[in-house]
Amino acid sequence: MDFMEYFSRCKMRFNNWTPPRFQHGKLNEYNWLVQYPENLVLGYMTDIGAFSYINAKYGVVIEDFVQIGSHTSIYSHSTIDNKKGPVKFEKNCRIGSHSIIMPFVSIGKNSIIGAFSFVNKNIPENVLAYGIPVKIIRNLTLEELKQLESDCE
Numbered sequence: 001m002d003f004m005e006y007f008s009r010c011k012m013r014f015n016n017w018t019p020p021r022f023q024h025g026k027l028n029e030y031n032w033l034v035q036y037p038e039n040l041v042l043g044y045m046t047d048i049g050a051f052s053y054i055n056a057k058y059g060v061v062i063e064d065f066v067q068i069g070s071h072t073s074i075y076s077h078s079t080i081d082n083k084k085g086p087v088k089f090e091k092n093c094r095i096g097s098h099s100i101i102m103p104f105v106s107i108g109k110n111s112i113i114g115a116f117s118f119v120n121k122n123i124p125e126n127v128l129a130y131g132i133p134v135k136i137i138r139n140l141t142l143e144e145l146k147q148l149e150s151d152c153e
């Protein structure tokens with residue numbers, strides 16, 4: 001099974017999506033956690049894996065159909081290096097498990113970030129990127145984009 005088929009199958013789990021409920025600093029029913037949930041905008045059909053952490057103090061926007069693998073950490077405030085800034089995930093982008101997303105980062109529509117990536121710069125739409133630090137590997141093919149966009153219908 002190639003990775004497009006795999007991601008596509010992940011999407012098929014949601015027939016009756018309902019927005020998760022969350023409280024500051026507490027695991028929600030899917031076992032992920034958000035701090036400052038009042039500053040989180042969460043889109044329709046978003047899928048966030050267990051043990052992910054979102055610090056939304058300076059704003060996090062997760063647009064419709066975004067998928068975030070388990071154990072991913074999203075920081076609008078990174079206290080170790082005192083970086084502060086909004087984070088944005090554009091429609092239908094996918095983030096591999098165990099990735100770290102730093103303040104001021106925006107990830108473009110449909111783009112795929114590989115597992116274990118350190119994402120410290122903006123990623124444009126329609127690309128595959130991964131690594132520590134993240135690097136753009138290639139543009140997604142038309143066939144891959146067609147498959148990804150069919151998940152949003």
Ligand SMILES: CC(C)(COP(=O)(O)OP(=O)(O)OC[C@H]1O[C@@H](n2cnc3c(N)ncnc32)[C@H](O)[C@@H]1OP(=O)(O)O)[C@@H](O)C(=O)NCCC(=O)NCCS
Binds near residue numbers: 010049097117
């Ligand atoms: C990035 C990704 C989508 C690429 O998939 P793919 O195109 O099938 O890639 P391949 O497995 O053929 O690997 C291609 C090359 O990239 C490397 N590579 C793949 N993913 C990588 C990653 N996340 N970080 C670093 N290198 C990676 C491979 O080692 C391989 O290198 P090589 O050519 O030197 O051997 C996939 O590897 C990935 O990370 N998927 C996320 C899975 C995940 O997190 N699932 C849980 C949430 S649903």
